[in-house]
Amino acid sequence: MKILKKLSIHIILIIVCILSLVPFLWLLSTALKGRSENIFAYPPVFIPKEITLENFKQVLKLVPIVKYVINSFIVASSTVILNVILSALAAYPLARMDFKGKKITFFAILATIMVPFQTIMLPVYIITLKLHLIDSYGDIAGYLGMIAPFAVNAFGIFLLRQAFLAIPKEIEESAVIDGCNSFQIFSKLLFPMVKPTLALLAIFTFIGSWGEFLWPSIVLTNEKLFTLPVGINNLSSAFSSDYRLVAAGSIISVIPIIVFFLALQKYFIQGTNEGAVKG
């Protein structure tokens, strides 16, 4: 009975795992099929008769995917660095200091969660244009325009506020006695203590920024600065008649993020394992 129950659980989970891989595997299979092979063959052929990297070579020649990867990397890592620093700075007084207007500040930040970016994106675009933060004013301006609106967000601030709140007050008090000012307390003492939360924020910000499509597709005009999602979407409309190339491009585009995810997977699942910090 016990074994039967476990077996059925495994079967269900294996089916779900297969389902979550099939769309990508089918894309991979298509990307590996040569010119001579019919990608619409009936019945469908899962393992190509002749595995070829021709499509990958060709798509790398036709489309600057490596450039897209570099752009995505610049945008995502800058967004991460800014989020980590700005969220931590803002979270510290909200967790550790008493000051006039604390409540209002807190609720103002909370309110930003309620408003979807899509509802304000038009004025954000107008402001970005007025600040000359688009690619027609140069590459750096273009990158900044993609990064700036996402340099900080309320989730990060609240996440770090919780982390700061969890640190015992006594640690801070001893530093005050030693004559540290609040910036020293923050930078030398508390900031290093919330490293696990910072890592978590960094990883989720990176993934979010790496996959972001709507905003870059609005601000970008120059293909030179395309990030991966914009570039791959562009590729999929430009080569819609040749799905081998679209598939090859898509597969190349997901390799960096899958490597990143697998390397850091313990951070993703650490909050779901027993024996981890109980909340």
Added chain:
Amino acid sequence: MDLKKSLGAYLFLLPAGIILLIFFFIPFFQTVYLSFFDYSKDVYNPVFVSFDNYIALIKSPLFIKTILNTFFFLILCVPFLVIFPLFLAILINQNIRCKNVYKVLIYLPVVISIVVVAIAFKWLYAPEGLLNFVLEKLHIAPLGWLSDPKIAMISVALVTIFKGVGYYMMIYLSALMSVPKELYEAIDVDGASFFKKHTVITIPHIMPMIALVSTISSISALKVFVEIYVMTRGGPLNSTKTIVYYIYEKAFENLDLGIASAGAVILLFIVMGFSILNIFVFEKDKYAI
């Protein structure tokens, strides 16, 4: 609470404050402001028209259709995204092997850009694609997954579900850790079934998380855009045109900033309404309504 200390606190808040001011608070009020102007005749010389944009939208059959489409999409996604990941989380939380492998594989679609996921599904949905082959094997007539106005929205919702399951499963898994083990031991003594065990203990215990997942998944359903942009562009016959897609089209294709802003304000009210509705449904005991 001296002045110097308050000043110090604001210095810490300043960098984040500047970003939020420029890219959130100003645009927020500007959206409301723009919604009272008519840009349709001349983008450079908008005319103040008070509530005309809102009236025009409410009278527009297309806009009403986009609202209905968005709600249809929400009804397709949200119940599934609230229930199925919970079911998976409970299964994974049993004492079984390979837990982490399952978690990683089910989470994988979450880290992959929605653009690539949509492209992969577009390929599955092709008229001679894999899904129609499967249907044929099951002796069901092939479907126009993205070309039939009756089912295009369902096809789009499947993509959103596919991308979301892992995310909500992880949220549930972290919530399940807080359920005290002793409760299960007690009910095991009574010889309760698997189903009863979880309806009596697990679900009531993690109700706040279920509420959170319903709220987050409803709000993201109301904001759906990229899946539609990549796969259907709102078609066929506007059957997958959602509110955000409509706003996008009006703002960035027609340059009708007033109508787009009014649409955005209406969306904002719907989103806030949903957040409040969720609080009422799930936490009405707390507020004694």
